Amino acid sequence: MPNAYAEENILASKTTAANNIINTESNKKRETAKTQIISAVSTFASNLAGAQRFSRIETVLPQLDPRLRLAPCTLPLETRSTSPHKKIGKFTLKVSCLDQKNWALHVPLELKAYENVVVTTQPIYRGQLLTQQNIIEEEREITRLNQGYFNRSSVALGAIAKRSIPSNKVIRPQFVQPAMLVNKGERIVIQAAIHGLSIKTTGVALTAGGLGDLIQVKNSRTQRIVEGRISAPGQIRISL
Secondary structure, eight states: OOOOHHHHHHHHHHHHHHHHHHHHHHHHOOHHHHHHHHHHHHHHHHHHHHHSOOOOOEEEEEOTTTOOOOOSSSOEEEEEEESSTTSHHHEEEEEEOSTTTTEEEEEEEEEEEEEEEESSSOOBBBOOOOTTEEEEEEEOOOOTTTTTOOHHHHHHHOOOOOBBOOOOBOOGGGEEEOOEEETTTTTTEEEETTTTTTEEEEEEEOEEEEEEEEEEETTTTOOOOEEEEEEEEEEEEEOO
């Protein structure tokens, strides 16, 4: 005699399986072109952001027009940027459905990049030295800092402000200049290396300069004028 309890369990299992199939089909129908577009744009943004060196990237997805009426695509959407060489900032993406419906749509996307940059902690005046007391590293959005920035305070320390810089301002390279390590008329050390030997003498600087600058110096012993690069305060290196 059949077990009524077993038959009831079998019937319940079949009903559950049938409901799962119905739910899956229902989910497919509920997937709209809008959700497909947002998913495709999100994937594009994630792939682009993952290939970059910034400490953090924030993605601003598009707000699609609620009046948009497109049929869902049966194929994966094709997504490409209209500015393929652009990596951060505002983009326009062309999203295309390549099945029989054959529709395409242009949508906006924005990637905001963040990086540690050097920022002033107080007002800095023209001619003032950048020190550990007036600059700090902070994470800031650098998407629009097209003219550059310093990402380590050690690079900016010792520079001199070419203009007044407000407090809480990102320091850009054009705001500062290297400190003068050699002044015109100053007696300095001339250092040269030859065959593993280091030779030193003294001279008088004919021009001023900062670290790495090429300047002319008059050798005090020979009275000859030589050129060398400033390697430290009051010192140049020359090539023999």
